[in-house]
Amino acid sequence: MIFVTGGAGFIGSNFVLSWLAQQDESVLNFDKLTYAGNLNNLVTVRDNPQHIFVQGDICDTELLHALFAKHQPRAILHFAAESHVDRSIHGPAAFVTTNVNGTFSLLEAARAYWNGLEGESKADFRFLHVSTDEVYGTLSAEDPPFTETTAYAPNSPYSASKAASDHLVRAYHHTYGMPVLTTNCSNNYGAYHFPEKLIPLIITNARAGKDLPVYGDGQQVRDWLFVTDHCTAIRRVLEAGRPGETYNVGGWNEQTNLSVVHTICDLLDELQPKAAGSYRDQIRHIKDRPGHDRRYAIDARKIERELGWKPAETFETGLRKTVQWYLDNDAWVSDVQSGDYMKWVDLQYSNK
Numbered sequence: 001m002i003f004v005t006g007g008a009g010f011i012g013s014n015f016v017l018s019w020l021a022q023q024d025e026s027v028l029n030f031d032k033l034t035y036a037g038n039l040n041n042l043v044t045v046r047d048n049p050q051h052i053f054v055q056g057d058i059c060d061t062e063l064l065h066a067l068f069a070k071h072q073p074r075a076i077l078h079f080a081a082e083s084h085v086d087r088s089i090h091g092p093a094a095f096v097t098t099n100v101n102g103t104f105s106l107l108e109a110a111r112a113y114w115n116g117l118e119g120e121s122k123a124d125f126r127f128l129h130v131s132t133d134e135v136y137g138t139l140s141a142e143d144p145p146f147t148e149t150t151a152y153a154p155n156s157p158y159s160a161s162k163a164a165s166d167h168l169v170r171a172y173h174h175t176y177g178m179p180v181l182t183t184n185c186s187n188n189y190g191a192y193h194f195p196e197k198l199i200p201l202i203i204t205n206a207r208a209g210k211d212l213p214v215y216g217d218g219q220q221v222r223d224w225l226f227v228t229d230h231c232t233a234i235r236r237v238l239e240a241g242r243p244g245e246t247y248n249v250g251g252w253n254e255q256t257n258l259s260v261v262h263t264i265c266d267l268l269d270e271l272q273p274k275a276a277g278s279y280r281d282q283i284r285h286i287k288d289r290p291g292h293d294r295r296y297a298i299d300a301r302k303i304e305r306e307l308g309w310k311p312a313e314t315f316e317t318g319l320r321k322t323v324q325w326y327l328d329n330d331a332w333v334s335d336v337q338s339g340d341y342m343k344w345v346d347l348q349y350s351n352k
């Protein structure tokens with residue numbers, strides 16, 4: 001069995017679904033079900049006996065102890081986090097609680113469990129920490145992409161809390177010898193992405209006839225990776241990564257935010273044309289996010305060289321699949337767009 005935290009969120013649920021589709025090994029899915037956790041992401045595995053869902057908080061070390069003792073996982077994959085940069089600007093406390101204290105609590109429970117293992121079970125155990133490229137800070141247009149040795153320089157409360165969690169994970173390897181692995185990945189996109197993030201926000205707003213908000217000049221550059229490619233990278237690192245190592249994961253696919261928005265509008269113009277005009281007509285530039293990092297880019301050569309992983313999707317193929325998924329899943333979208341969600345989106349993008 002593997003133990004997944006945050007498996008009802010965007011990446012975690014994609015991971016759980018692909019794991020159960022490809023592997024005859026059960027998953028304990030441990031998730032607090034915050035606003036970002038959604039059991040509707042997991043309806044297709046609801047009756048699968050290999051999927052055990054437990055609602056709980058990673059800060060609850062005692063519950064984690066009990067679950068590890070009962071289910072004896074061979075690996076812990078840690079996706080759970082507060083993950084939205086804008087929310088971290090409005091309310092950083094939850095980010096420190098979950099991303100820093102919660103990761104610490106999970107590490108402590110994992111260490112006690114791992115200490116009690118023997119022989120092969122102990123040697124083969126892995127703790128895989130899922131992190132972000134945002135810990136490296138921002139790049140100028142001329143800088144080379146981030147490598148695994150780039151110094152950490154997080155700029156938002158979100159990235160600072162993730163950086164802190166990465167350091168704790170690293171320290172548990174150096175201090176206690178725990179077999180940990182860390183992945184630092186660029187921006188993901190794909191199915192089940194909560195529509196507060198750029199790509200699903202643009203798709204859902206465009207279809208609803210609303211403004212398409214673009215921060216500042218829209219020239220911020222991000223690397224984008226289709227979520228299932230991230231999931232295959234995590235599986236590969238779990239299988240063959242060297243304990244104590246970190247692996248950058250990216251799509252070799254730098255795009256400005258404005259060009260992402262243009263591409264989505266063009267795809268929608270093709271797949272679901274408006275009665276008149278283009279979706280591009282709905283684009284509105286709004287006040288930039290404070291401290292907005294200008295450019296992230298990932299050098300993913302280490303994971304390719306050492307573990308033979310490469311993304312399968314290009315941005316064009318991945319984005320087309322993503323837009324089509326949102327067109328095909330209106331019920332999922334309307335369900336997540338509850339009153340609370342809309343209040344948050346109105347606050348965030350109101351330019352106030």
Ligand code: NAD
Pocket residue numbers: 005006007008009010011012030031032033034035036037038056057058059078079080081082083084098102130131132133162184185186187188189194
């Ligand atoms: P998400 O916000 O969609 O999901 C997070 C999940 O964690 C939710 O299901 C939520 O209920 C759960 N959770 C939050 N606090 C919890 C707690 N205290 N205890 C238990 N569960 C809790 O996030 P995501 O986009 O799927 O990201 C998953 C991980 O990948 C995060 O660690 C994030 O930092 C990292 N990451 C994300 C991206 C991206 O582009 N989304 C890129 C690189 C890395």
